[in-house]
Amino acid sequence: MSWQDFIDVLMEILTTQTGLFALDYKMVVMWGIGFFFIYLAVAKKYEPLLLLPIGFGIVAVNFPHVPLMGMDAEGKRHLFEIFYHYGVEWEVIPCVIFLGLGAMTDFGPLIANPKTMIIGAGAQLGVFVTFLGVLFFNFSLREAASVGIIGGADGPTTIYLTAKLAPDLLGANALAAYSYMAMVPLIQPPIVRFFTTRKQRLIRMKQLRPVSKLEKTMFPLMVFVIISILIPAVTPLMGMLMLGNFMRESGVVDRLTDTAQNSLMNIVTIFLGISVGATMSGDKFLSAKPLMIFGFGLVDFAICTMGGVLTVHLMNLFIKDKINPIIGAAGVSAVPMAARVAQVTGQQEDKQNFLLMHAIGPNLAGVIGSAAAAGMFIAMFG
Amino acid sequence: MSALKKYSVSKALLVLGLCLTITLGAFVTLAPAPVLASTTQDGGQAIEQAQEDTGYVSRGDLRRNDPDFDWNYALYTLIIRFVGIFIVLGFIQVIMQISGRFFTRLEQKKKAQAQASK
Known part of the structure; x- marks a missing residue:
């Protein structure tokens, strides 16, 4: 074996079995x-449960020759590809996350003040406005729908809809949705202040009535039946949310409830984060589209916030016990972040005004509203 | 107080009815063929039949620059669906208001019975 042969073998190893010469x-x-x-x-603690695995997934799939996303020569899926295929493409993970969310959520504030349900509908305004706006930039109808849903500020719903309608945009859409959810405290207060007067922000709301155990138990069943009849396309998502909540409120399956809201939720969150990050290889992601999606996502989110506030103004024309318009901003479904922001914004005007529980109502209505919007889009283009 | 509650439920039903009428009206008059086809996709056979009858194929992949792209379709169906969200959530709200009143009365009755037995 000559020296030249040795160099050739070495170079072959370096080019085909390491990533040194394939980096771009x-x-x-x-x-x-x-x-x-x-x-x-890690440093800013913005949605760390998701942004950490997403960030790691992005880094991991952007090395040459790493067997993470894709298939080997025999057609076997690589590790992250398996997570993505069975978790996201098969729409398992968003639904399981909704199961956990249902098991963690107390719908009491929404049941005690059903009027706030309408705020959750009004806060979907941005979803539809953005849908139209995005069409001007040569997105297809399916892509526009998946970008529009970002404003609903519901991660699992965004992922569920995007995986169904525009899987190529999954990484950008999910990242935009979770980024803006994390930035609710920065985005919402200026919008709320712009669309309200000080007098309106000082409105104190009546204390919520107590909700009985029986009523809380019946609620998920009722919503499940209504949603399944009116928007069957979104039943997998809403059905799991309501199943989780029914398990919680029934009080007879504490072990299952505990698993759904802790262990199971944590497991699927890991897989979801990695899967979303893994879809973002440089070849697909580095184009104008993701940047546009981030821009539209912000506008979308702002219009949704505005829609919630304006809906409250509209409702206040007709109702006797006025609603503080600050809680309209909580109509986007970033639970419970948007409700907390409403509380803080309210207390900046009046330290004795406690809006948190009132804001949880539209916040939860926003979850149902954004899922309903997703269902409408799936029925249109699914 | 109860008269006020009754009034609010009837007003909610009125608003719901109006929304429903507007939506159905728009649905029937504005763009019947494409909208009907797109909403019955889950039906399998129904969509195939609609495609055969109208030559309509799913429009989801169309872009603004495509010759078949129809802004009217996008706009009509969007308005219908936005109103639709209000109808769905409004319907849930009305049911919640009615059931809330029922459960509140039930609780009051229980309390009254408990007090009477003491």
Whole structure:
């Protein structure tokens, strides 16, 4: 064996079995993006449960020759591809997350003040406005629908809809949705202040009535039946949410409830984060579309917030016990972040005004509203 | 107080009825063929039949620059569906108001019975 043969073998190993010579600038840019999200999660604590695995997933799939996303020569799926295929493409993970959310959620404030349900509908305004706006930029109808839903500020719903209608946009849409959910405290207060007067922000609302155990137990069954009849397309998502809540409120399956809201939720969150991050390879992600999606997502979110506030103004024309318009902003379904922001914004005007429980109502209505909007889009284009 | 409650339920039903009428009216008059086809996709056979009858194929992948792209379709169906969300959530609200009143009365009765037995 000559020296030249040795060099040839070495070079072959270096080019085919290591990533040294296959690195390109797109991968390096994606590392930057991935590490940025890891930084946001770890240092800033912005949605760390999701942004951390998403960030790691982005970095991990942007190395040459790594067997993570794709298939091997025999057609076997790689590790992240398995998570993505069975978790996201098969629409399992968003539904299981909704099961956990249902098991964690107390719908009491919404049941005690059903009027707030309408705020959750009004706060979907941005979803539809953005849908139309995005069409002007040559997105297809399906893509426009999946971008529009970002404003609903509901991660699992965004992922569920995007996986169904525009899987190519999954990474960008999910990232935009979770980023804006994390930025609710920055985005919403200025919008709320712009669309309300000080006098309106000082409105104190009547204390909510107590809700009986029986009423809470009947609620998920009732919503499940109504949603299944009116928007069957979204039954997998809403059905799981209501099943989780029914398990919680029935009080007879504490072990299952505990599993749904803790262990199961944590497991699927890991798989979801990795799967979403893994869809973002440099080749697909580095184009104008993701940037546009981030821009539209912000506008969408702002219009949804505005829609919620304006809906309260409209409702106040007809009702006797006025609603503080600040809680309209909680109509987007970033639970419970948007409700907390409403509480803080209210207390900046009046320290004795406690809006948190009132804001939870539209917040939960927003979850149902954004799922309903997703159902409408699936019925249109699914 | 109860008269006020009764009034609010009837008003909610009125608003719901109006929304329903507007939606159904728009649904029937504005763009019947494409909208009907798109909403019955889950029906399988129904969509196939609609495609055969109208030559209509799913429009989800169309873009603004495509010759078949129809802004009217996008706009009509969007308005209908936005109103639809109000109808769905409004319907849930009305049911919640009615059931809330029922459960509140039930609780009051229980309390009264408990007090009477003491």
